[in-house]
Amino acid sequence: MSIRLTSAAFSPGSPIPKKHTGEGADISPPLAWSDLPPGTKELALICDDPDAPTPRPWVHWVLYGLSASLAGLTEGEADGGLSGPTDSGGPGYSGPMPPKGHGVHRYYFKLYALDASLGAKAGLTKEKLLAAMKGHILGVGELIGTYERK
Secondary structure (H helix, E strand, O other): OOOEEEEEOOOOOOOOOHHHOOOOOHHHHHHEEOOOOOOOEEEEEEEEEEEOOOOOEEEEEEEEEEEEOOOOOOOOOOOEEOOOEEOOOOOOOOOOOOOOOOOOOOEEHHHEEEEOOOOOOOOOOOHHHHHEEEEEEEEEEEEEEEEOOO
């Protein structure tokens, strides 16, 4: 089942405003969602960059344990979710900051609706979160934004 995932800060496939990048205030963009599948008990969010010059997508945000009653996240807030590490080192949101002159990068925000509460503690990596969610994903919503450093 497909979840509708949007942002008031940027349209699908459009540039993410500088405010939400490593060149700006580096605060997470507001996100809104709808059409959660029936039986959703918990939500998780991952944002990564498959265009990074690294062996695997660069992780910008790992957030989970979100209440199924939420209809979105406000700008700069995790709204009660638990954070995992990013590839920039710390937990929480780490905005786009591709290498200068590397071209346009795509940033995939993926929201997962789960049929159970994971009961996980803070600090799960993207890989550990995906493993914990295996067999519990009811639906996924995706929003892609872009960013380029010239």
